[in-house]
Amino acid sequence: MLPPKPTTLDARSAAGLVRQWRRAVEPEALAAAYDALAAAGPLVPTPWGALLVTGYEECRQVLTGREWLTLGARWRDAHRPGWRESASTVGLCETPLQQDPPEHTARRRPLNAVLAPRVVREAAERLVEPLTERHVGEFAATVRRDGAADVVARVCRPLPTAVLAEMAGLPEWIDRGWLAAESAAMVRVEELAAPPSVVRRADAAALALLDAYDRALAERLRHPAGDLLSRWAAQDPAGARYLLLTLFSAGVPTTAALLAGTALALTADPALAERIRQEPGFAGPLTDELLRWDPPGRVVTRVTDADTELGGRPVPAGRVVHALIGAAHRDPERFAAPHVFDPDRPAQRLLAFGGGLHYCLGSHLARAQALAFARAFARELPGARAAAPPVRHAGPSMADIARLTIHSPLT
Ligand code: HEM
Numbered sequence: 001m002l003p004p005k006p007t008t009l010d011a012r013s014a015a016g017l018v019r020q021w022r023r024a025v026e027p028e029a030l031a032a033a034y035d036a037l038a039a040a041g042p043l044v045p046t047p048w049g050a051l052l053v054t055g056y057e058e059c060r061q062v063l064t065g066r067e068w069l070t071l072g073a074r075w076r077d078a079h080r081p082g083w084r085e086s087a088s089t090v091g092l093c094e095t096p097l098q099q100d101p102p103e104h105t106a107r108r109r110p111l112n113a114v115l116a117p118r119v120v121r122e123a124a125e126r127l128v129e130p131l132t133e134r135h136v137g138e139f140a141a142t143v144r145r146d147g148a149a150d151v152v153a154r155v156c157r158p159l160p161t162a163v164l165a166e167m168a169g170l171p172e173w174i175d176r177g178w179l180a181a182e183s184a185a186m187v188r189v190e191e192l193a194a195p196p197s198v199v200r201r202a203d204a205a206a207l208a209l210l211d212a213y214d215r216a217l218a219e220r221l222r223h224p225a226g227d228l229l230s231r232w233a234a235q236d237p238a239g240a241r242y243l244l245l246t247l248f249s250a251g252v253p254t255t256a257a258l259l260a261g262t263a264l265a266l267t268a269d270p271a272l273a274e275r276i277r278q279e280p281g282f283a284g285p286l287t288d289e290l291l292r293w294d295p296p297g298r299v300v301t302r303v304t305d306a307d308t309e310l311g312g313r314p315v316p317a318g319r320v321v322h323a324l325i326g327a328a329h330r331d332p333e334r335f336a337a338p339h340v341f342d343p344d345r346p347a348q349r350l351l352a353f354g355g356g357l358h359y360c361l362g363s364h365l366a367r368a369q370a371l372a373f374a375r376a377f378a379r380e381l382p383g384a385r386a387a388a389p390p391v392r393h394a395g396p397s398m399a400d401i402a403r404l405t406i407h408s409p410l411t
Helices: 011-023 027-039 056-064 073-079 087-092 103-114 117-146 151-156 158-168 176-190 196-222 228-235 240-268 270-278 280-293 363-380
Strands: 043-045 051-053 148-150 299-304 308-310 313-315 320-324 401-403 405-407
Touching (some): 011 043, 051 056, 056 299, 087 176, 103 240, 117 148, 151 240, 176 240, 196 228
8 A cells, every 4th residue: 555645635625625516516617626626635535524536546446446335224224323214215225226245236137137238239229219219309399399398308308218118118107207207306315415305305206116116016917918027026026116216216317317418519519410410420429428528427425344545545444435437537647638528539438337346237228328319319400509508406416407498490
């Protein structure tokens, strides 16, 4: 282990930097906060006793090192008395995202089978392409008819919901718009120090979602339909509700954020849309740069179960760290001119889909949707512009555009 580097950061200055970061909403303010944190050192202490990690290499270590565990049920039982009163937190602790082996291995396995690259390639052709064509085509028609419309409510959220609902075989009576909104509301409990109103809304969403999943699973147990839902209902009666909760809570808000970021980029710079029309393959590097620029999940939180070291500094067992993936993607030691949006930059390994044991199972599906969406949007909405700046949710942990109203010069 390297000797600890001297630090001049006192607790008050650190608290100021953490406050600046937590208040940042616009990407520019966030980037300035990342720079200020990175300049203060590889590890910045927070007023609640955790450490913020900003460097690419240090974040990668937190994601991949075996000593870094989730803040799952075991940790919460020891450190957060009363946490089981929050239904959304309890629900999330039943997903692999908040589990460590051996529970993690068992819960991840059935999801792995459903989201394997071969299955997703087939789903991309059978579901993603046609559903994207339909959603974007209908959206373009609405914009032509009404002059303007919100792409988040009409496409970015319903599209990934519809894809997953079809893959799972979810019954029609579960309204897709409702499912998207509840899944988004539920994961907002993950925002750092979420206010009580957000937690209450998340808890209500978790209870309503689990109730809908239970009813759908019971229906399939009585009348199997040869779909994934029927299979999960029969194979894992107790766990199936959490597999569904994982699919929709991990898959919808994140993909929706990526699609909204894509729409924002294509409307902010029509040259990008023109290039996709000329060169459809450009949707790939554009998506990668969007994932670097503002990854949908900006923070991954872990706790170390052994004394370790990060960025040349000792980190004692039991210390909680927040790995700021968004900041890691602006690390100049890894990305040249990190604050320049450049889809032509050389391909680099990103942390947007995590790393190690918890590496995102839906990365192929999410990318397939982003590519299909970028191409359809560029084709169906040439010259489209944002009618107003996007409405963003507050909080530094998730890139989540709540509303983006689009209008088109053709209307
Ligand atoms: C742009 C879209 C997406 C992004 C940026 C994203 C990002 C991530 C990240 C960063 C992690 C790791 C979290 C951690 O280490 O704590 C993760 C895990 C996961 N993601 Fe995604 N995700 C996306 C889409 C999806 C989709 C579409 C699905 C499934 C339908 C999905 C399913 C999962 C699952 C099941 C895990 C947990 C894996 C585990 O803990 O073993 N994700 N995702």
